[in-house]
Amino acid sequence: MSPPPAPYVIVCGASSGIGEAIAREYARRGAHIALFARRQDRLEELAGRARSLGAASTLVLPGDVSVPGEVVRAAQTLDRAWPRLDRAYLNAGTGGDQEVACCAAPGARIGTFAAREWDDTMRTNYSGALHWLEAILPRMREQRAGHIAVTGSMAADRAMPQSGPYAASKAALRALVESLRVDAGRFGVRMTLIEPGYVKSELTSRMDRWLPFITSTDDAAVRFVRGVEAGEALIRYPWQMSLLSRLGAQVPRPIFDLWAKWNLRGR
Ligand SMILES: NC(=O)c1ccc[n+]([C@@H]2O[C@H](COP(=O)([O-])OP(=O)(O)OC[C@H]3O[C@@H](n4cnc5c(N)ncnc54)[C@H](OP(=O)(O)O)[C@@H]3O)[C@@H](O)[C@H]2O)c1
Structure with a gap:
């Protein structure tokens, strides 16, 4: 029996971490x-x-x-290069603790709240997924096949202080995918x-606090792909954190x- 054909897989947010x-x-x-992703040099290196x-072939x-x-431009390149699309990982994301620093800075008042800055997290994590869905769903619908995996977060379970924009974006993704x-x-x-x-990544390396049950990037990725x-x-991985x-x-x-x-004392 011949082996199954190699799948065609796009990973968004592939330049570091989980992707x-x-x-x-x-x-x-x-x-x-x-x-x-945005950092082309990192993508070229990973492609090699x-x-x-x-890998059967790579496309940056x-x-x-x-x-x-x-x-749209990236999706058009994909359409031209590949006969079909089997998997899409919508995983690009930003956030963590840093985007609410405007409220946490010493002496800062609520007047420093910056809607545009907070909205940036939403435009990457949530709208970014929407943009890719718009680009790939028609093709998958035509194929009547395909699998889309969206990276949310357990942060959607309960929004922690100083991570409101991030938790909001992940709660929106949860509702969308459901x-x-x-x-x-x-x-x-x-x-x-x-x-x-x-999960160990650039995102968590910016978080200066206790991160319970943090896992290696490779272990997490293997679990997600499986x-x-x-x-x-x-x-949801790991189960202890879940x-x-x-x-x-x-x-x-x-x-x-x-x-x-x-928990916020002294900050
Ligand atoms: N690590 C964790 O503990 C954890 C927990 C829950 C959920 N997540 C989620 O997992 C996903 C991956 O994060 P990570 O932990 O692996 O962090 P990471 O190492 O910082 O990776 C984030 C990836 O997203 C890409 N990205 C960010 N903004 C982008 C934009 N505007 N356009 C295109 N690509 C963009 C980055 O590439 P460029 O900078 O090159 O564009 C990078 O490849 C995110 O959705 C994150 O929210 C992570």
Whole structure:
């Protein structure tokens, strides 16, 4: 019996962290891989490594996910180069603690709240996913096949202080995927929501606080790819953080607020 044909896989947010590790995992599986992010040099470097790991072919697609025209251009290149699209990982993301520093800075007042700055997180994490969905769903619908995995976060369970914009973007993605999964499923397209706990990456390296149950990037990526290939609708990893996060979401509000204020002391 001949082996199954190599899948065509695009990874958005592939220049570092989880996306980079997902691309490496598919390279080891012999897939055709397209890499999308802003840092082209990092993508070129990864493409070289992916080929030596066994990727059937690689395509570098530089672009900013928050700029619709750049996503359209990348998707058109993909349409021309590939006969079909089997998997799309919508994983580009930004945020963490730094974007709310305007409120945390010593002496800062609520008057320093910068809507535009906070909206940047939404435009990358949420609107960026929408731009890619618009670009790829028609093609997958025509194929009546394909699988889209969107990276959310356990931060959607309960928004922590100083991470409001990030948690808001991930809660929006959760609602979007929960709804769209059924709609897309009606024309043969699968969807998976990936909700990581803490994973070592550039994003977490900027967080100056305790990150419980933080996992290696490779372990997380292998788990995510295995779950997507098995057709799981929701992947949360690691389970210890998933449990802690779900329990934390049930803590009554007055107790949560007391804990949150205590946690912020000195900041
Ligand atoms: N690490 C964690 O603990 C954790 C937990 C929960 C969820 N997540 C989510 O996992 C995803 C990957 O994050 P990571 O932890 O691997 O962090 P990371 O190393 O900072 O990776 C983020 C990736 O997103 C890309 N990206 C950011 N803004 C972009 C933009 N405007 N246009 C195109 N690409 C953009 C970055 O590439 P360029 O800078 O080159 O554009 C990079 O490839 C994110 O969605 C994040 O929210 C991470």
